[in-house]
Amino acid sequence: MAVSQRLELRQGQSLVMTPQLQQAIKLLQLSNIELAEFCEQELEKNPLLERDDSTPALEAEREPPPAEAVPAEALDKELAREDFSKCADMDATGEDRYSDGEERGATSAENAPLADWSTVRGSAQRYEGEEDLLESTVAEGGTLKDHLLEQLAIAAFDADKRFICVALIDAVDEAGYLRADLDEMAARLGCEKTLIEETLAVLQGFDPVGVAARDLAECLALQLKEKDRFDPAMAAMVAHLDLVARRDMSQLAQICGVDSADIADMLAEIRALSPKPGLKFTTEPVQPVVPDVIVREGPDGGWLVELNSETLPRLLVNARYFARVSAHARDKESKTYLTECLNNANWLVKSLDQRARTILKVASEIVRQQDGFLAYGVRHLRPLNLRTIADAIGMHESTVSRVTSNKYVATPRGLFELKYFFTAAIQSLDGSESHSAEAVRDRIREMIEREEPREILSDDRIVALLTADGVHIARRTVAKYRESMRIPSSVERRRLKAGESLNSGLR
Structure with a gap:
């Protein structure tokens, strides 16, 4: 067969992921x-972008400006399926209103009860009635390492032990535990292991008590020694923490050589200790969860779904600045740069608007599907998956998945992630509607909370009770749900409640 070269023309279709398309998809899955x-x-x-500092009240009173023209072929194929301008149930303020499938009229936000969420705002007293205390002083908490190094500076150490102590402090994690092997450290520092152990013994006397322990037993022992409560019986209990976790009181009493009353007192002392003494020096700020969507109850019994304006970025394209600068641009490179900035700014504003509308549309459908949960609680949570929402609003499942990632909704029943409403289905024995896995999990939790000390419910007994209520569930599923809620087994619960009844009898 002869080898030759030739030219061929072929036609084909492919979806090209342009940078603008990637940006539009990326914006969907970002948190606020x-x-x-x-x-x-x-x-x-981008010099053509500017922040819109107008208040939401003024923004709601005026009509929104017309959207910038964006080429249709540049839009996301998934998002372009939706013509958001045709959403009849969405008003000018970005709110979606419905009640049992019927369109509702405009309602005043003042008439609807506020959602069960709040923003914690700090307040401080004034100095001389002029300066705010929080503004005049900046409280900066030190880390655990800084706290230990401050104590090392005044410790009576020679140069060698001071160097070893610095290496030990570097090996202490944020919980206060020493995460280093002493043999490896001795080989790395070129010193005897006994010298490191002597230095570690002094370091373990630093504040907080229990720091630089190598395991939980040593951490508790250091704290008990500080309180002068580390007697032989307590040492035996600390050495058998596995029995404490299993609540095996009889075997603990036999090993420690004390009676049940002493075991109860010793357990109370251990519970008062800190298993992670270094965590109180953690300085990482806790980020509050701010909802992206707010659900309020309407006066007619329906639900009002709206976006949280505090989480929506407000950007504008400065067309006047573009016209002024482009008029003085002489070279081709400057004109190209300004054109790219204008296109990117228009696309970003359009993508942010499309993102907000998509989130509102998905959240509105989720609220419609889970109306029973909002009205009556978790027992009425329906089984739901991404495909159901995607088919209802005419979008792809991947788009719904991106929209519900890291997004939160504030409801009268609390603050929930949108992913919370997607639960697996458990079949019903009578052929009726399936049960939500979250609702079944709540029923298991309530059964265990209401069980009598003399009649502890085993997993098999829970299966029998659920089966009698028409829920088809396996024993391993009940065990999995129980363990996910961190509920002990029936044997451990029986021991725990027997110990509690014993303690109450002693009192």
């Missing part, structure tokens, strides 16, 4: 904090 950081970066890079 990540989205704010992304917009700040874009504001720094």
